[in-house]
Amino acid sequence: MNNDLKVDIIIPVYKANKEFKETMAALLGQSYAVNRYILINTEEKYWDKSIESLSDKIYVKHIKKEEFDHGKTRDMAVKMSEGDIVICMTQDAICMDKYLVENMIKPFSDGRVWAVYARQLPRKDCRLIEKYTRSFNYPDKSHVRTKDDFEKYGIKTIFCSNVCAAYRKKIYDRLGGFPQNAIFAEDMIFANKIINAGGAIYYNADAKVIHSHNYTGIQQFHRNFDIGVTHADHPEIFANLKSEGEGVKMVLSTMKYLLKKGKPHLLIALIYHSGMKYVGYKAGKIYKKLPKKLCQICSTDKKYFT
Template identity: 45%
Template sequence: MSEQKSVDVVILTHQPDERFREELRRLKQQRYPVGQIYVINTRSKSFPKEVARMEGVSVTHIEPEEFDHGGTRDLGFRLSDAELLVFMTQDALPADKDMIGELVKPLLASKGVGVSYARQLPAKGCDEIERYTRIFNYPPKARVKGKEDLPVMGIKTFFCSDVCAAYQRTVYREMGGFTRRTIFNEDMVIAAKMVKAGYQVAYAANARVVHSHNYSGRQQFQRNFDLAVSQADHPEVFKGIRSEAEGIRMVRDTALYLLKKGKWYLLPVLLYKSGCKYLGYKAGQNYRKMPLWMVKRCSASKAYWEKYAENNICN
């Protein structure tokens, strides 16, 4: 049996609701012991005061202009001294009491695995297209991905999600940690560094969290714009690794899924949202050619551009 290691959890919050309280309750019920839960909250008008009084929970408040997808998570790493650190978002609910144990299992089994990420299940009320997106990105079969998978899997080799992911402290530090300044995609950036350094990324399919979103076409555009910006800002990671083919495959497979389910009338919605994703992605790839006002309109991360505009916009 694998040696047990200490595990802490970091949750980033902004205007947390009842779903966040339920997440804390479920983390407290995990069979694999969780040491400390570090909540890093971006200040807003409200925060549940009872959370700060919970045993084993530590709350750190930051100002909105201080938030950064990579830098704020790195703060969480520096707050903890656990051997393994789990990152979660405030809307990711553990599906059962074995989520943490299953998530860290690949890290306990091999020092060569730098990070493992959980399977995301559709939440109640999830629309049919998003439901299949969960299945496509988070299938029921676990796997470990490494450098040898790049010729076949392409960019999917680097896929990882900090919605719920566990990191080996030693490997994290060796990689230099999360990029301190990033608009999005900090998880794939560090996962790619690990793969290129000879480490592996584990998809822990038996570690399950309930998490999904019903994004509008505009939201899909903005999300994919930010995704492409993150890739353009990290050519050392993503140069030469194409992702369009994976997107095309997802659209094709989703269409077949809808037809099989008798939901053919959703095909126009699929085409519309897929078009929004593609246009957002292509715009993000070329963001340096755009004026700042247009970049802000295209992005879901307005505060990021206020903070870093002078270093990112060339014109």
């Protein structure tokens, strides 16, 4: 491992709570020394200034809520970085251990690797179906994806998650970074650039964060509506990378898992949530044909449709 790599961590923050303060304490105690922690905080009135006292390596930039964008905000933070590697995280991603940063940068010893993303493990309160979804999307074995994998893995070839993902800064700058107007999936949009430019994306199962959500069916609808909107806005990426087949595969696999676990009663919840995901996604795909007001009701990001 190259110990000379300068690493910056970037986290968009909104209404930072006690848990985030604990997350920052864990990041400050990592085995690999981080150069700087760049926090982009939405709405200064919600900011807890005591977080800044944790370390002089913490830099905070305040923005207004209407300024926040998944791509543009993170891109602004990356441009502030002087690191060789930038690690993007979300404020609700909790370090599993003190080796997260160390494990995130290890794969960069291979020059072909331009991005690395971490394994996401479920929280203690995570429901059984979501626990299995975590294991399906984030298995216990690492892998690498390149352009040669499109035929076999389809959309999974460009899978990457900014819940915890690292990028070579020079490559990020050269390829143009995250999109400036992104309702969702700014990570996969950039991952597509990496793959098509000849780089590799490494999934490191040894780099672990705790991250999961117990979404309701309605929340799944909203979230997947935004995914559909992203796919509609970027046909150059997603038109030939069918995602519905992956969804069906996951549902069938989850059904087998629930039956094996002796939990057939949870099949109703699985079908309901899967249905809400599918309807939300299909609605998002045709959002340009829908009234703006309806899109705002369906989405998690109303300002995207103004």
